[in-house]
Amino acid sequence: MSDINKNISLQVTGMTCASCVNRIEKNISKLHGILEVNVNLANEKVNIQYNSNETSLDEISNAIEKSGYGIQTETVTMPITGMTCAACVNRVEKGLNKVEGVIKANVNLANEKAKIEYLPDVTKTDQLIKAVEKAGYEAKLEEESKTENVEAKEREYKTQRRKFIIGAVLSSFFLIMMLSDFAHSFGLHLPFSFHIHPWLQFLLATPVQFYVGGHFYRDAYKAIRGGSANMAVLVALGTSAAYFYSLVLTVMGSNGPLYFEASAIIITLIVLGKLMEVRAKGQTSEAIKKLMGLQAKTARVIRNNEEMDVPLEDVLQGDIIFVRAGEKIPVDGEVIEGSSSVDESMLTGESMPVSKDIGDTVIGATINKHGSFKFKATKVGKETALAQIIKLVEEAQGSKAPIQRLADQISGVFVPIVIVIATLTFAITAFFVGFTPALISAVAVLVIACPCALGLATPTAVMVGTGKGAENGVLIKSAEHLESAHRLTTIVLDKTGTITKGEPEVTDIISIGDMKEDELLQLAASAEKGSEHPLGEAIVNGARVRGIELEEVKQFTAIPGHGIEVNIGDRKILIGNKKLMTENDIKVNSILEQMENLENQGKTAMLVAINDELKGLIAVADTVKETSAKAVEKLMELGLEVIMITGDNKRTAQAIANQVGITHVLAEVLPEDKSREVEKLKNEGKIVAMVGDGINDAPALVAANIGIAIGTGTDIAMEAADVTLMKGDLMGIVDTIKLSKATMRKIRQNLFWAFAYNVLLIPVAAFGLLNPILAGAAMAFSSVSVVTNTLFLRRWKPNHV
Secondary structure, eight states, rough: OOEEEEEEEEEEEHHHHHHHHHHHHHHTTSSTTTTEEEEEETEEEEEEEETTTTTOOOHHHHHHTTTTEEEEEEEEEEESSSSSSSHHHHHHHHHTTTTTTTEEEEEEEETTTHHHOOOOOOHHHHHHHHHHHHHHHHEEOOOHHHHHHHHHHHHHHHHHHHHHHHHHHHHHHHHHHHHHHHHHHHHHOOSOOOOOOOOHHHHHHHIIIIIIIIHHHHHHHHHHTTTTTOOOHHHHHHHHHHHHHHHHHHHHTSSSSSOOHHHHHHHHHHHHHHHHHHHHHHHHHHHHHHHHHSSSSEEEEETTTTEEEHHHHHHHGTTTEEEEEBBOOOOOOEEEOOOEEEHHHHOOOOOOOOOEEETTTOOOOOOSSSSOEEEEEEOOOGGSSSHHHHHHHHHHHHSSSHHHHHHHHHHHHHHHHHHHHHHHHHHHHHTOOHHHHHHHHHHHHHHOOOOHHHHHHHHHHHHHHHHHHHHHHHEEOOOOOOOOHOOOOEEEEIIIIIBBBOOOOOEEEEEEOOOOOOHHHHHHHHHHTTTOHHHHHHHHHHHHHHOOOOOOSSSSEETTEEEEEEEETTTEEEEEEEHHHHHHTTOGGHHHHHHHHHTTOOEEEEEEEEEEEEEEEEEEEEEBBBTHHHHHHHHHHHHHHHEEEOOHHHHHHHHHHHHOOOOOOOSSSSSSHHHEEOOOEEETTEEEEEESSSSSSSSHHHSSSEEEEEEESSSSOOOTSSSSEETOOOOHHHHHHHHHHHHHHOOOOOOHHHHHHHHHHHHHHTTTOHHHHHHHHHHHHHHHHHHHHGGGGGGOOOOOO
């Protein structure tokens, strides 16, 4: 087969029948260069032979997606070693994106990882690793190298620390000589005059140049071999120019000034800066370390009727686990014996312990406060809620914010431009001033330029921002959503389960005549016992809370849109709306005014009749969450338009809206129409966040600029949402927006510093106004200052805490 004719096999998702097969084959066949298409419904694969000069994998993928189907992709995270600056990031991304089958590659300098989405039927992970190696770096699969990667980083840190100590000792002699010369040049008389013989200078500088700074040469070689240039290239060029020029003068026996001290001190300072940067970068991922530290180390498992302590990783799904008071719950599960109260604050932010009884769910890493109980493990390992949270935060920290695109574009050409500036500086200065000043200026230009600061400005802030969100119960899916949140103009709040608790409660019982309230509730709850309607369940729960025993129902009939009819003993019970009573000739005028008052408060009033005689009314309401009104107030203070959307009637909706201070209400909107209302708002030029429970509201969550799901800790993996509020508290929206603003403020400060530093100091160096040693110091500490500035974001706290 010709090299240009290729065969590929893709896994297609969403096919259900032969017509799907036909549609995909038809749309792919329309592309130029398609030689053969065969879609197999049984294994859900499409096999394609095509001419790669006439069409591409992207065009084929787009044709499948336009047909209404998806292509199965996989995502892999790979730690990358050898990256030093933003230019490295750019080079690795370019290398990975060239691999056929790679859909998207994001490389993060702060956590030194690449996240790659690819087609598993086209690309294999070893091809990705080879692409990184070809670019001049090393990569491993994260699954294989998590522990190894941590150990390697620690070894690298210790090696660099040892190199710095050696460099500092050797460079100290040069520093004393420089201070001595500096003092004498200003006429200061020191008790000593310190001068080092040229050959001794050579002996002191050489270990610094080739041992302490040896990795700069290796990294530079790899970068150039891969077709790019990075920070190591600049350092190697600049220090080599000073070192070898001094060596030539020493060999020739010239009396001209030597610059061994410049190369030695520059390398030592840059290694020091890198050490400080590595330590500071480690602190940006403090949130992940905290989350991982929450996990229990062991579990007390009951096997063969014996209790035994086993490591957490050995717990199996279905195991029975015993938890005593004060112990951490090791994994997620369901209580099967005993009761207790559990501190779930690490997960939901809720400070009050939650009572747990048989049948209730418990979450791993939460703390059992009082009683002891047994539970059955339902989720272990990577499936637990905490593991899912850690995974979500890691993915968010590894993602790339749109604001980073400018830095990426500049970093791609940054080093070549600096080399050109240094070359022009040398040529012009040598022509007009002389060789030695030209060399010094060129070296200063090379070592002052710092692409590291550009590369670290955004990802470090994203890492800290998403981590702080997770610590405060706000899970942000990606850097893009963290950035977008501060631009929101409109917040659309679903009513049920978002503004309200989502659990209707009995609020009022009004009896007529000699009927007692408890007796009325007993009859109504007994009648509703067979109902699956939320309002009926609320009445049954209301009776159970009061300790009322329910009676047996002989016959149950649901009357859609009206209510129910049941027989209890010799009594016929009707429960429902006014229409149900009117159709059964039951007079309701005596209670209509009270019923209307209750409905104006947003409550649902149900009339109760016994043997065709009205006996009372029971009102049920979905009560407003304690913090909803405060959250709406805070959102409005931020200048946001707040809208409530609900399927309820206008009167009920307006009553709830009045309680929380919302003036704009969209009532009687069906679940399938909510996304249409969101689209309308977007078409008006508004940037919209939709807030809902992540189930019925999924289409609207997807349609919004940002979808925010109200979670409860156990359903945190809400695919439709961009942000999940684990506590289920609307104040989390305020936190999200304020955290976004704080993070963006840090990113802008970092980018301003990184750009301003290079824009201002490169010309200063080019005009010969900057000593190369000072240039090296400035370069070394520029990236440290960016990361340190980011770390101040760790002080961020929600205002209401």
